[in-house]
Amino acid sequence: MRKFDFQLADEDALILVEAYIKDYPLILALDTAASQTVIDWNALFLAGCTIPLVEDLKNTVPVETASGIMDVPIYEMSDFNVLGIHKTNFPVLTYDFLAKGLISSYDGVLGIDFFRKQYVLTIDFVVEKLWLVSKK
């Protein structure tokens, strides 16, 4: 079992976790309402991912957002670490957050695809801790 602390400093705060792409750290918001993990293209590029320019990404899927349906590219990450879990060939959705008018303190959203069928995730909002148990 792995245990992690988080902080909800105010009523708008999210559960933020540290992710690593190779050795480069990103901040992701844990979102159990998101079916897929989404990471800002700028953050992936900065982290050294061999990723085409966002306009050249061909493999896209339609995604419904608050502002309508848009085509979002998929990028497969070869080396992805979050909450002590290391994944290879993990597909994430990526688009240019800034170009879509999103400026945020975090680099993306960690969705339930990261945990699906492999982990039990327990979130305690009173003591602000989360526990992760591998079922594999």
Add this chain to the structure above:
Amino acid sequence: MTTTFSVEFKDAERDQIKIWLDYLKSLDFVKAVKEKEDIQTYLPIDRIKELYPNQWVLLANTQTKGLNILGGRVILNTPDKHQLALEGRDLVKQHTQVRHFYTGELPSRKHIGLLVRQK
């Protein structure tokens, strides 16, 4: 005619550096001695925000406490995150403990739109 030299000091020898810089400044034939403190040295987070307001900043030798950044050496700054990604990619490989962050105030959001992938 003015000749300019750039000298790179080790951070650990700051006391020695100051003596040398004071000496250089005292020489009649030295026009100016400029220290690029913001580029060369570790700065606490408050100072970084003060020096680079509303900028995307790339830090090396970053010190953190949990997810909070305490300080670091500024190696790149730009108001454009896309520019930071394009110019910073090589810098990330050349330095250690590199992180990026935005020095300005970010808008607070009350809600997040759900993402639904279409089949």
